[in-house]
Amino acid sequence: MAVDIAFWILAAIAVVSAVAVVTLRDVFRAAIFLILCFFTTAGIFVTLNADFLAAMQVLVYIGAVAILLIFAILFTRDVQQGNPSNKLKVPAAIVGVVLLGVMVSSAVTFGWPESVYLPELADTADIGQRLFSENGYVVPVQIAGLMLLAAAIGAIVLMREK
């Protein structure tokens, strides 16, 4: 099946680029691989019938978050220092492997319901109706807007010259 092949390719690229984000010495290259990981996540959303979220992933994560990160890297980068690790490497690796084992074993052994046939496509109108319907998410939408405003003002205040 085409979707299965697409999933395996995207998953492989996502994992490899995530490992590159953590291991690469050059911070700027790590950011480029982070963008690649965001792109493959958008592709994985497409394989899950979430077209609108894939577009949002590209617009918000790559268009805004990744560009902000690259600007911050360009302003604060220490070329000689690179991207070193601290002393927590071995304990963090142990915790990570244990956590991965627990999550993978529970995800594989639990009997998830099988849904082999394709569901109907959820488009933007469905998401909008769910967001703004009765007992929907009207108040959370307002709070999210307020939080974005507060974050924008907070960022400006933090960056202002004294």
Next chain:
Amino acid sequence: MSVGVEHYLVLSAILFVIGMFGALTKQNSVVILMCIELMLNAANIVLVAFSRFLVPGTVLIDGHVFVIFVMVVAAAEAAVGLAIIMALYRTRKTSDATEINLMKG
């Protein structure tokens, strides 16, 4: 074997653990923020996968709505976090998280 929900869960677990490892071990605070974004991405994959697979035949829209909220939070977090990092860099001339220890006991 066709791809089911457990494949997406395992992929998301791998991405989450990689991001967690980076967030715990990296010294550069911008890289720590990048790893936190990786972890948020992994959580998004799980939300979308469950909304696709949990009820056969339909898509649970609530998972998509939650992903949108996570994206909003991630954008706000990136803006404020990077502003803090730049302000710290201007006063301390470093973005190394292990050297920013003014409040360490």
